[in-house]
Amino acid sequence: MxxxxxxxxxxxxxxxxxxxxxxxxxxxxxxxxxxxxxxxxxxxxxxxxxxxxxxxxxxxxxxxxxxxxxxxxxxxxxxxxxxxxxxxxxxxxxxxxxxxxxxxxxxxxxxxxxxxxxxxxxxxxxxxxxxxxxxxxxxxxxxxEGRAGPDGHAARLRELTVCNRSSASLRAAVAGETQARSGQNVTGWQNVAPGECMSVWRQFPYGPELYLRVEHEADDMMAAGESAYVCMPEGWTARAHGVGRGECPEAGHVPVRFQIVRFRDGVDRLRLDLGP
Missing domain, CATH: 2.60.40 (Immunoglobulin-like)
Known part of the structure; x- marks a missing residue:
């Protein structure tokens, strides 16, 4: 045409x-x-x-x-x-x-x-x-995928960036709702070096919030605020699928605490500075 x-x-x-x-x-x-x-x-x-x-x-x-x-x-x-x-x-x-x-x-x-x-x-x-x-x-x-917004252009992606303001490496994982709302798609651990900023999530949104877990030398390093437990496969390190929030009825899954990150209406990109 x-x-x-x-x-x-x-x-x-x-x-x-x-x-x-x-x-x-x-x-x-x-x-x-x-x-x-x-x-x-x-x-x-x-x-x-x-x-x-x-x-x-x-x-x-x-x-x-x-x-x-x-x-x-x-x-x-x-x-x-x-x-x-x-x-x-x-x-x-x-x-x-x-x-x-x-x-x-x-x-x-x-x-x-x-x-x-x-x-x-x-x-x-x-x-x-x-x-x-x-x-x-x-x-x-x-x-x-061809997901379009109201104007016919591609729907906008949601992006979360983590900046490591500490003097040691940290690792971050992000969970987001699936399109079918059948659980959460979870990234593998992503290492963020001291002084580095990294985009840890860039996907189409299927809900108003994401779930972020950050660890520093295997210690919980999440900021204060609202959190939720996501049922994760035991020993997960790579991309995985969470089976819901709260209690974990399925065998082989354990509850892992994630910080809730909410995006306001009209906001597509957020940056979190983490450190002392």
């Missing part, structure tokens, strides 16, 4: 820039394109919303040969996920000039993929495609 972008500029000299933006993910995605301008400036155009499995094509104004730069996002997923070039863009606009880092206070830094412009139908041509397999680690599989 191919949709058409309405022309954003009237031909007054130079050559138009034709873009073809393709979305091979299972959710809507938004694209922003920086074209090499006819006068040497770098001009950003966006956002262009592309439906899943579709391409969007059209003219985004006068340009010149060289490298265009493209950024795309859907929910928490961003392309390019790695590499590319950093540009400074206005926080509230995607239609105008861009600059290079360091960014002014009211601008933000974003990563753009470098795309060499081609030539098609007497116009400069930029083609860019996004795919779930281009995402790193577990994000590729999460993207392929």
């Amino acid at each position: 191919l949709a058409i972008i309405a022309a954003l500029a009237v031909q007054t000299g130079g050559s138009d820039t034709l873009v073809t933006l393709c979305n091979e993910t299972p959710a809507r995605a938004a694209f922003s394109v920086v074209r090499p301008g006819d006068d040497g400036a770098e001009i950003q155009r966006g956002w262009f919303t592309v439906e899943p499995g579709a391409c969007l094509e059209g003219n985004i104004g006068l340009g010149r040969a060289g490298q265009a730069q493209v950024h795309a996002r859907s929910g928490s997923f961003v392309w390019p996920a790695q590499g590319g070039a950093a540009l400074c863009v206005p926080a509230g606009s995607h239609d105008g000039p861009v600059t290079h880092p360091p960014c002014a206070q009211t601008w933000r830094e974003a990563q753009f993929a470098l795309v060499t412009t081609g030539w098609r139908e007497n116009r400069h041509h930029v083609r860019y495609e996004i795919n779930c397999r281009d995402l790193p680690g577990d994000d590729a599989a999460l993207c392929l």
